[in-house]
Ligand SMILES: Nc1ncnc2c1ncn2[C@@H]1O[C@H](COP(=O)(O)OP(=O)(O)OP(=O)(O)O)[C@@H](O)[C@H]1O
């Protein structure tokens with residue numbers, strides 16, 4: 001057996017690791033303790049699929065917000081993922097060193113901009129632009145999607161770039177040696193070879209979009225009704241908590257915690273999906 | 284273009300008419316560093332040509348000059364003529380992709396793509412516009428040709444990276460054959476293989492030499508002696524540039540080298 005003295009560092013680090021884990025456990029436990037009774041009272045079905053959210057009348061249906069979350073996130077993915085992947089491919093395969101030396105830190109900077117600044121910018125530029133070009137109130141799913149698409153770029157770009165860069169040089173040489181053009185090699189060998197990493201990048205980016213609150217509150221319009229088009233205002237699970245948290249009490253407050261449970265489950269599902277994607281590498 | 288004034292430094296020059304690939308006074312530079320100096324040689328069709336020489340003398344550089352693979356490295360430069368069937372391959376109107384389709388390459392480390400065995404072989408023909416029933420036939424033919432069909436025919440959808448190193452190298456050869464090349468370049472194709480797999484690849488090379496011009500770089504003198512009919516021995520100049528010390532029939536190079544450096548190198552390795 002190792003002497004006790006040598007095992008002390010191990011214990012110390014274990015303690016720190018456990019403290020991180022316990023924070024997660026604490027938050028999750030708190031959410032469940034506060035939220036589950038309300039869900040039990042309302043019923044899982046009426047809570048998840050109820051169309052009406054009216055705390056003053058005791059109605060707690062979050063379905064419009066689930067739809068809002070899914071729609072705004074999908075929109076962000078549709079707009080953001082192609083741009084992000086093109087950017088990652090550009091940085092790894094096309095950009096001269098001098099160009100990537102400027103572009104890469106610029107993209108990292110994008111990740112450092114506070115979300116309230118994104119929201120403010122969206123409110124001043126994107127919302128009026130949508131109102132003039134497409135009509136409607138401007139505060140809309142589309143505005144939220146555009147802002148979120150920009151916000152998830154750095155996450156997706158950097159992870160996708162890392163996974164493309166990690167490919168052995170021999171893959172590219174092997175592809176070119178078969179008489180492929182550079183672009184064919186990228187399309188049929190490099191991107192498919194990095195697909196697990198790219199998938200993880202996309203999933204993590206989507207997770208970031210689902211969790212974002214502040215910027216979305218500012219441009220989404222926050223109506224509790226089911227949105228009928230991308231030009232309608234909407235509300236997401238996160239913004240629901242963010243908006244009402246300040247004045248909610250009793251059942252209403254518990255319903256917000258319950259909303260948090262749903263969010264936590266969605267994020268957990270996404271993260272495990274990303275984990276599966278990464279682990280599938282090299283098969 | 285095929286004048287005899289540009290012979291390699293030895294007397295026994297192969298007749299220019301049979302040359303599939305050729306170099307005429309080729310210099311190659313990595314930036315300021317000259318890695319190849321005044322190389323001229325003819326590579327015969329339907330034969331195996333071995334390139335031997337000490338480490339760093341430019342064997343890989345020479346090989347990769349034939350399919351313009353060195354271009355991937357920035358600031359490299361080729362002067363002189365590199366010819367495929369008598370036509371310069373560095374000309375302005377040469378399509379590099381087409382050139383590389385005609386001249387296949389097998390690498391030192393087996394490099395199958397992380398896809399199925401089938402897709403590894405099919406990817407080339409598909410890129411070159413072949414459609415599925417054709418592709419299927421090409422895959423089978425290429426795998427047969429590479430002596431791998433019987434081992435993998437029941438698991439074509441299985442991952443290529445699960446094969447043994449030797450099988451992976453055969454797969455890479457099959458992949459190269461599938462685009463129907465005219466010549467095949469191999470850079471130490473057996474250096475990461477065990478003796479049994481090495482023997483398998485060598486047998487395959489001898490087989491393929493009936494149809495293709497094959498150029499192989501090897502550090503293994505016995506291998507060069509076993510498989511090649513022509514041998515080019517490269518050496519490093521005092522300024523570290525690679526030169527062609529001797530180029531001749533393998534039997535002559537190994538029994539009666541004319542160049543002192545070749546003799547030292549070969550005997551040092553064999554004896
Ligand atoms: N990318 C590169 N940039 C600069 N110099 C290089 C590069 N690749 C090779 N060289 C140099 O060119 C010379 C020839 O290299 P090359 O790889 O062709 O030798 P080789 O005969 O294949 O060696 P080995 O037997 O070790 O494989 C060496 O001096 C090497 O340092």
Ligand SMILES: [Mg+2]
Nearest residue numbers: 342343344470
């Ligand atoms: Mg080499």
